Amino acid sequence: MRIRVVVKKRPLSKGERNAKDVDIIQPLPSLSTVIVHQPRVRVDLTREVDAVPFSFDGCYGERSTNREIYDTAVSGLVHAAVGGALATVFAYGQTGSGKTFTMMGSDMTGNRRVADANRGLYYLAARDMFRLVNTEQYRHLKVTVSLFEIYGGKLLDLLQGRKGVKCLEDANGRVCFLGLSEHDAESAEDVIRVIEAGAEQRSTGTTSANADSSRSHAVLQLAVKLRNPPPTRRRGTASPNDNEVGRLSFIDLAGSERGADTDRADRKTRLEGAEINTSLLALKEVIRSIACASRDHVPFRGSKLTQVLKDSFVGENARSVMIACVAPNLSNGEHTLNTLRYADRVKEKGSGDAGVDDFAAPADGVNGGNGQSRQNRRRSSAAGPNAAAAAASAAAAQARPSTANAAVRRSSGSHPASSASDEPPRRSLDGSGKLSELLNRRDSEEARGAQTAAVADKVRAGIRRRSMANAKASSGDDVENRFERLMRPAQKQQPPPPPQPEQDDEQENDDAERLKVASLNLVSVHRAMIAGMLGMVKKEMHMVNSTDADRDGIEDYLEGLEILQDKKIEMIGNVREALGAWKEARATKQRPAGGRLQQRRMSASKWLRDAGGEFEEDEEDLR
Numbered sequence: 001m002r003i004r005v006v007v008k009k010r011p012l013s014k015g016e017r018n019a020k021d022v023d024i025i026q027p028l029p030s031l032s033t034v035i036v037h038q039p040r041v042r043v044d045l046t047r048e049v050d051a052v053p054f055s056f057d058g059c060y061g062e063r064s065t066n067r068e069i070y071d072t073a074v075s076g077l078v079h080a081a082v083g084g085a086l087a088t089v090f091a092y093g094q095t096g097s098g099k100t101f102t103m104m105g106s107d108m109t110g111n112r113r114v115a116d117a118n119r120g121l122y123y124l125a126a127r128d129m130f131r132l133v134n135t136e137q138y139r140h141l142k143v144t145v146s147l148f149e150i151y152g153g154k155l156l157d158l159l160q161g162r163k164g165v166k167c168l169e170d171a172n173g174r175v176c177f178l179g180l181s182e183h184d185a186e187s188a189e190d191v192i193r194v195i196e197a198g199a200e201q202r203s204t205g206t207t208s209a210n211a212d213s214s215r216s217h218a219v220l221q222l223a224v225k226l227r228n229p230p231p232t233r234r235r236g237t238a239s240p241n242d243n244e245v246g247r248l249s250f251i252d253l254a255g256s257e258r259g260a261d262t263d264r265a266d267r268k269t270r271l272e273g274a275e276i277n278t279s280l281l282a283l284k285e286v287i288r289s290i291a292c293a294s295r296d297h298v299p300f301r302g303s304k305l306t307q308v309l310k311d312s313f314v315g316e317n318a319r320s321v322m323i324a325c326v327a328p329n330l331s332n333g334e335h336t337l338n339t340l341r342y343a344d345r346v347k348e349k350g351s352g353d354a355g356v357d358d359f360a361a362p363a364d365g366v367n368g369g370n371g372q373s374r375q376n377r378r379r380s381s382a383a384g385p386n387a388a389a390a391a392a393s394a395a396a397a398q399a400r401p402s403t404a405n406a407a408v409r410r411s412s413g414s415h416p417a418s419s420a421s422d423e424p425p426r427r428s429l430d431g432s433g434k435l436s437e438l439l440n441r442r443d444s445e446e447a448r449g450a451q452t453a454a455v456a457d458k459v460r461a462g463i464r465r466r467s468m469a470n471a472k473a474s475s476g477d478d479v480e481n482r483f484e485r486l487m488r489p490a491q492k493q494q495p496p497p498p499p500q501p502e503q504d505d506e507q508e509n510d511d512a513e514r515l516k517v518a519s520l521n522l523v524s525v526h527r528a529m530i531a532g533m534l535g536m537v538k539k540e541m542h543m544v545n546s547t548d549a550d551r552d553g554i555e556d557y558l559e560g561l562e563i564l565q566d567k568k569i570e571m572i573g574n575v576r577e578a579l580g581a582w583k584e585a586r587a588t589k590q591r592p593a594g595g596r597l598q599q600r601r602m603s604a605s606k607w608l609r610d611a612g613g614e615f616e617e618d619e620e621d622l623r
């Protein structure tokens with residue numbers, strides 16, 4: 001598996017700036033590292049800010065353009081696809097973190113001022129692909145475009161009025177899409193016209209984080225095919241892949257964190273959220289399985305998303321780039337950390353196999369690659385993931401020299417600004433001689449490094465503001481009430497998602513995979529809760545003892561207590577949600593195979609009744 005992972009930070013939005021939200025993400029592009037300034041409350045109730053570094057194969061700050069990402073991380077895939085590879089670019093991140101902006105470009109996210117540098121990756125890749133197939137060497141090839149979405153466990157062709165598409169495997173084990181329309185295109189402008197038509201059909205809606213949020217995974221395929229294919233050898237053996245030489249797919253994943261919407265969202269939004277979470281969980285499970293060489297079964301059938309992505313993970317010709325998109329603000333800090341941890345996990349598994357040359361465009365001038373892109377590639381190749389990690393620690397240490405480990409702790413009582421005298425002595429950490437080169441490069445980031453203290457100060461000011469706002473907000477709905485609500489017997493289970501009119505065997509396998517994913521999720525969420533609770537008991541003991549000894553600290557004690565209780569409520573809620581999902585998956589799996597069709601019809605009409613008839617088109621499908 002050759003996969004390259006890069007991270008992209010979007011700028012603070014106007015709304016976030018107006019709400020005086022704080023920017024806690026510090027990108028260090030030349031070190032391919034991003035630092036998250038995460039606020040914490042210590043057991044003695046002093047507040048501090050941890051600087052948590054993450055290193056990837058590339059890092060792009062809020063001022064980086066899509067063009068920059070394309071030149072350094074994606075352009076090589078265009079050449080690879082024309083040369084016969086199955087290449088995939090997928091954008092991962094919470095809702096509103098800039099995935100659609102990166103993939104489709106600034107104009108597609110309501111930002112009408114389209115700077116050429118912020119054209120989407122779709123456009124930039126298509127432009128280079130057409131330039132390539134118009135050269136003498138590739139004149140025998142053509143490019144076709146397809147666009148579909150994965151919504152509610154179904155594949156829907158966005159260029160054919162959301163008609164259903166089947167995802168199957170051909171005789172060679174390659175994923176193919178039956179019923180998917182393919183449209184000939186001769187230029188990048190043709191591709192954009194096709195995408196614009198399809199984008200209007202995409203399932204979107206409003207979430208708390210994004211007014212025009214994608215509620216499905218959108219997949220754009222640029223297939224490189226033979227212009228004049230030889231006649232098919234035998235009737236009945238034709239596959240949609242027969243004339244395909246290579247393929248470049250772009251996947252704009254739906255927002256990774258929908259939990260935040262569960263309180264206020266309607267039923268439909270919650271069901272969509274559950275489906276999205278299940279598919280992203282299945283994706284993580286696939287990556288984990290591929291990484292464990294001992295596991296011979298990779299659960300590609302865990303979700304439609306992983307079935308579609310199978311080609312991106314297996315085989316010599318598979319190459320993928322994951323773009324982890326993150327929001328910069330403090331309110332989204334937890335989601336951002338989750339995204340970065342997820343991306344870190346993917347990088348750990350895949351990047352080791354990925355040489356920079358697999359992703360960099362050859363210097364044939366076709367991609368319009370500029371000097372900057374080559375320079376960036378050289379940089380990233382010299383640094384490498386491990387070196388970048390060491391450099392990240394060094395950069396973090398620069399901000400807080402007394403720190404022994406990777407996290408930089410800063411007490412709220414004192415926050416000295418970084419100064420030249422704070423700088424740790426330069427010494428060789430890896431003995432390879434590369435470190436001095438890295439440290440020199442780090443100098444170019446010195447100004448940013450010095451900003452760390454300022455960022456931490458801003459974060460602290462933000463926390464203070466938010467604590468006061470929370471105190472006001474919580475007066476109407478106190479913690480005990482929320483606890484009580486959670487401890488009540490579980491509410492009526494949500495009816496299962498609408499059943500699919502597919503073959504029984506396939507359904508049975510899907511059900512088994514779904515149950516497996518749900519069990520894994522349940523156990524890991526439960527384990528996280530136990531670990532969290534144990535940590536909290538220690539903190540609570542300390543809080544109680546110190547407040548007993550000094551009653552003047554009661555205000556801080558109350559604030560700390562509320563924070564801990566909120567965390568507990570959140571953790572219990574997570575476990576109950578995972579338990580509900582598991583019960584639902586078990587109930588679906590236990591239905592007798594013989595009566596499945598009848599059962600499906602019955603549960604479909606029940607589901608439709610419960611959903612208040614919100615999916616009339618599905619009822620039509622089931623008939």
Ligand SMILES: Nc1ncnc2c1ncn2[C@@H]1O[C@H](COP(=O)(O)OP(=O)(O)OP(=O)(O)O)[C@@H](O)[C@H]1O
Pocket residue numbers: 009010011013062093094095096097098099100101102106109110111207210212213214215253254255256325
């Ligand atoms: N690099 C950027 N520069 C300026 N604005 C940006 C940038 N990235 C994202 N935005 C803005 O942030 C908002 C949310 O971005 P976008 O719709 O791309 O998020 P998303 O991750 O696709 O969300 P969802 O998963 O909900 O669809 C949009 O208004 C977009 O214009």
